[in-house]
Amino acid sequence: MTAPRPPRAAPARGKTTQRLPDRPDRTVRGRPDKPRLQPQPTTLWDYPSRTYGRGGQGDDRFRGATPAWLIWDVVTRFVREGGLVVDPFCGSGTTLDVCKELNRTAMGFDVHPVRDDVKNADARSLPLRNGVADLVFMDPPYADNLSYSDDPRCLGKLPAKDQRFDRALDLCFAEAHRVLKPEGVIALYICDVYHHPSGFYPIGFRAFELLRKRFLPIDIAAVVRHNASLEQPSHREAATRQSFMLRGFNYLFLLRKHRA
Ligand SMILES: C[S@@+](CC[C@H](N)C(=O)[O-])C[C@H]1O[C@@H](n2cnc3c(N)ncnc32)[C@H](O)[C@@H]1O
Known part of the structure; x- marks a missing residue:
């Protein structure tokens, strides 16, 4: 005799039915494709992998490569076909x-260009005429969190506690402002810095204050980080034991240049 089935639990009152995520499409070889790319509908941005579709945007081996889906979203939102x-x-x-x-x-x-179609120039002095760009997208070093090159112009040489980092960023923002068209958009992708044991450096907020001197805010999104180091048990244990938090999100600051 089969045991009677337990009654199905009634949905909790006041709660909406949970929606399951779309099933990923399948490629011809049977490997699951990444989920379909759609503009992020809220200010919490998330996507399960750095690249989308069949990949090939930027290089996963490059430490600090930007999420391609995020650039896809910003470009799709703010730049028409043919825009710069x-x-x-x-x-x-x-x-x-x-x-x-x-x-x-x-x-x-x-x-420190690593491919031929990237030109060697300092973000503080770009070889561009005034007012040509529809969007300036920037993912700079987050102070000295990663070592990118030995080039003395690299912002990654400047520690977060050093005001010279803020001054360098400010010059980059001034340059972005110069090359943007009136009403052009600047998108800054940046993360705060926590150094154990010296402490927390809110370089994101500091950068936003600098941006506001020159641009009009459009919006701010928090972007979930999927960096492998966040999953490392030793990092997670250290954070719990020593009562600090790993950086779980980046800011995406979106602002617009004033009309001329
Ligand atoms: C976070 S990475 C950018 C990642 C890139 N968006 C990608 O997807 O691969 C920061 C880059 O800024 C560069 N950099 C640092 N200081 C610079 C400066 N003053 N001017 C221009 N580039 C700089 C570094 O060499 C590094 O390649």
């Missing part, structure tokens, strides 16, 4: 690859 996107901290070129797929023109600069 400038990335002054271009690194592995994620912005260039995303813009190519989206039929936007992109120019990338870096003090």
